[in-house]
Every structure is written in structure tokens, then in C-alpha cells.
Amino acid sequence: MTNLDDTVKASKAPAIARAAAVLRLLGKRGSPMGVQSIARELGLVPSTCLYVLRALVAEELVAFDGDTKRYALDAGVLTLARAWLRRDQFNDLAQPALDRLAREFGITTLGVQVFGLDHIIVTAMSQSGQNFQLSTQVGSRFPALVSATGRCIAAFGNYPEGDLRPRFEHLRWDEAPSWENWCAQVEEARETGVAVDAGNYIAGVTVIAAPVWKGTGSPSHALVAIGIGAALRSELPRLKEVLRGAARSLSEQLEG
Amino acid sequence: MTNLDDTVKASKAPAIARAAAVLRLLGKRGSPMGVQSIARELGLVPSTCLYVLRALVAEELVAFDGDTKRYALDAGVLTLARAWLRRDQFNDLAQPALDRLAREFGITTLGVQVFGLDHIIVTAMSQSGQNFQLSTQVGSRFPALVSATGRCIAAFGNYPEGDLRPRFEHLRWDEAPSWENWCAQVEEARETGVAVDAGNYIAGVTVIAAPVWKGTGSPSHALVAIGIGAALRSELPRLKEVLRGAARSLSEQLEG
DNA sequence: GAATGTTATTCTATATATTGAATGACAAAC
DNA sequence: GTTTGTCATTCAATATATAGAATAACATTC
Secondary structure: OOOHHHHHHHOOOHHHHHHHHHHHHHHHHOOOEOHHHHHHHHOOOHHHHHHHHHHHHHOOOEEEEOOOOEEEEOOHHHHHHHHHHHHOHHHHHHHHHHHHHHHHHOOEEEEEEEEOOOEEEEEEEEEOOOOOOOOOOOOOEEEOOOHHHHHHHHHHOOOOHHHHHHHHHOOOOOOOOOHHHHHHHHHHHHHHOOEEEEOOOOOOEEEEEEEEOOOOOOOOEEEEEEEEHHHHOOOHHHHHHHHHHHHHHHHHHHHO | OOOHHHHHHHOOOHHHHHHHHHHHHHHHHOOOEOHHHHHHHHOOOHHHHHHHHHHHHHOOOEEEEOOOOEEEEOOHHHHHHHHHHHHOHHHHHHHHHHHHHHHHHOOEEEEEEEEOOOEEEEEEEEEOOOOOOOOOOOOOEEEOOOHHHHHHHHHHOOOOHHHHHHHHHOOOOOOOOOHHHHHHHHHHHHHHOOEEEEOOOOOOEEEEEEEEOOOOOOOOEEEEEEEEHHHHOOOHHHHHHHHHHHHHHHHHHHHO
16 A cells, blocks of 8 residues: 555545554554554654554554564454444344355355455355365455456446456456456346356356445445355356345345 | 543544544444534544544545445454454464363353453453353453453452552442452462452353463453353362463463 | 664654634424 | 524634654664
């Protein structure tokens, strides 16, 4: 995130943008960092950075080790996350459906929230008890246009091709589809209401996604099903149908 | 948190204190709130509050609904929490021990982080597969001095009685112990290295806690075991012994 | 053990974030 | 249909958070 400067300048509360950048950096690094290295990394003035850190420490969002003078994320961030999880309407409604699908088909299911063309965040997950299982974690971020979810977002987001193409070019796939193929698959998703990624994103792994709307416009969320290739091949048509149904019913519940 | 003013004034980055207060308020309320009500609740100037909110929205920590003009927590907080969970040393080391204890004794176990005399936060949890089970959630906050953890903190924190007593008086228990009884139990915890709450905090529920140190001074964390009264009565001595052992071994690992 | 490159931290002048009043937009009450 | 209250939002003056140099405390290197 090198455009911190822009964000800071644009805002009337720049300290908050800096604080968020610090939190994200500490989260990404994982290991504790000193004032100077944080400041250097984010292009901040060390003294300013110090004040930001002190404020975050006071809020228990950042932990300070007096011996090593290093800073790291603290448990306060958990409390916020828990509060969010507890009250998010999509999550509450999606979880039972995700559990049901995971169990019935022996797969991993996800609920994700869409942030425009930038990225998606996994907000709910369910796994069947089976032995081998693809897994991710709640809170993970992925590029918006990748895999099955990406085709969904492209299909139902009404974005001009000029916005899509450059982002598409920067994606990382195991087996990247050509732009033409991808567009065809997006078109198919638009018609059927479900998107499929058959081993493109991760070789040998099939990902299915159906869009969920909260209000009108672009889809705000999506339901995702992940299965190891051969395991669900025969069930694929039925899974697509069921996933689409679950997504539609969720959208209806979110309207009210 | 009515001392927001103090925190704001003391800091050189007051916007961060305000932002944190807003996030916590939104977390506590759960339901979306308007600028005005947030400002009123926190004693902020509405215009300032608006700028804070806009900055938080830009960071995806707060979601803004343009139709209703309401603000609520957003999924960004999850990403931070995940990063923290992944890298917290105490959590990584404690989880296997918690799982083992939960399974062996058929109980619920917790790892908590201590924030002085203010509060503790649950950062790890393990539950046995049994039918009836007390449960809480990762991220929950409790007053520092309550239940078994409270006796641990009082026993090993080296706090003067003058700091403890007023806080003790404000606690809520199902069956509050008298100050004298509580002090005796704290003393016992100091001698044995394990604290027990036998139905005081929640009637019929036994809670056991052992302190964990990260460096010297007051305990930074604690391991907690929770069981429905009668179920673990016969096992209690052994559980105390095992919990203390796990806590000690954790403390040693955290030293390095 | 002196010298050099780090580091965290303090200090002060100045650019700017914050304030509180003013505006506009909306809904409820009359 | 007007009035009244509440809402989000803008604006300009000023209190203040920030930047950058200076300091102090380390390691590391020579």
C-alpha cells in the first residue's frame, strides 16, 4: 500500500489512516517491529510514527515490549472482530446453509464479502469432517477477480471491460485461463447464476461460487464451495443448483 | 468508557483514541448507528465524528450504508484479528495443551490474556465433545478480578490492597464471596500456584486458573479450566496439578 | 576504547485537524 | 401546507498535531 500518502492527504483525520496502515503492516509482518522500521516501511516520520504507536498501545490494539522496544498487534483487535462476527447479518444467515452444504457434499464452504474490484474477505467457513480438505481461514483476503468468485463479480458487477482487463492480467493462477476463455466463462456465469473454476486457480481443485445481493447494484457477498476435483464431479450439477438456491434465498432474506 | 476525554487529551494522536472508541461503541451496539447518536454517546462533536467515521470507512474498518446513513463495523477488523491470532506466541503454544486438557477431563479450557487490573480477554478455547458444556467465545472480555482468574491475578500481581478492594467491590457474582474469604482464597492460590472458584462466579460451575508469565512481573496470561460442578469433583486435585504443570511449562517456553 | 552507525525519543515552529456555528435536507407534528 | 425538530454535512477561525532537527542511548565496527 504505497498510496498511504494519498489516503492521508485526502482525509480530514489522517492519524486514522496512518494507524490503520500500521495495524495492517504489523499484521502482515507478524513479528514485532521497531518504530524506525515501521516508519521507513510506511514512509512516515519516526516521531509521528511513535505517537501513532503510543496511541494504539493505549487502546490495546498494539502491544509494546519495553525490553526490546518492539511493537506487535495485541488482543484488542480480537474483541472488535468478535463483535463484528456476532452481529453481521450475512454471517448469521449464511452459516447454517454453509454447514448444511459442507456436510451433504463432503466439501469446504465459504461465505465471502466483496469489496468492489479490489478484494474479497472470507467471513464464514464450514468444513465437512472428512479427511482431506482444502482449508482457509476466516479473515483471509483474496483478489476480487480470481477463481470462481472473480467470475461472479465480473458477471454481475456491471463493470466496464476497461476496469476488468488490467486487473485480470495481474492475477496469479496455477493454470491461468486466456482472456477470451475467461470472458466466455463469465458470460456463462451470468446466464446460469453460478460460476465455476475447474482447476484454474488451484490445479485439481474445483471452486463454485454464487452471488448474494444486499440491496441492488453489485453483489455484496458470495457463497463458495470448494472440492477436490474428482470427488464431486458427479455431484457438480446438483451442487451448482443447490448453491444457487441458497444464494438466492439469502439475498431475499437480506433485502428486508 | 467515559474517560475518553482524558485519553484524547493525553495522547498526541487523539484521532486514534476517538477512532478506537467509535469502533468499540459500534461493536458493543451491534446495530448500525448514525453520526449524531455516535457523537452524543461518546461526547464528540458531530463534525469531528463524521470525519473519524469517513476515515474508518476508507480503511474498511467501518461499513457505511448510503441509504440509511448508518455506520457499523466492517469485515476489515477480521483481517487484523486473523493476523494476530496466527502469530501470537502464547496462543500457538497454549492451544495443544488446552486441547489435551479439554479432551482428557471432558471440560472447556481457555487461554486468556491479562490486561492489568482492568480486564482479561479470551484468546484461545478448546471444548471437549461432550453434550453439555459451558462455552464462551474467543475475544470475550471479563473483569480482571472475577472468578478463578481474578484470584490468580490478585495472588501474583503484587498489587497493593488499596488497588484491589474497590475493584473487588464492583464485581458481579452469582454468589459473591466476602472480602475476607476471597483474600484467604487468594492467599491459598499464592501458595499452591492454582486458583479455584467453586461456584462463586456462576453457581454450580467450577473454574480453575493457573498463571502464565511472559517475562517477569505480573502474569501476562492464564490457563483456565471450566467444568460443571459435580462432573469433575473427584478429578479436581489431579486437574489442578496438571493445569499448574501446563502453565509452568508454558511460562518457560515463553521466556526464550 | 574510540568511532560510527544505529536506535528511540524530546522539542518547537508551523501546517492543519478540530471546533462550533451555519447550511441544507428530511420527517414528524400541527 | 407550514412549522418544528432532528438529521447529516459544510465552512472558516483557531487550538494543536505533526514534521524535522536535535538529543540521548545504544550496538557494532574499527
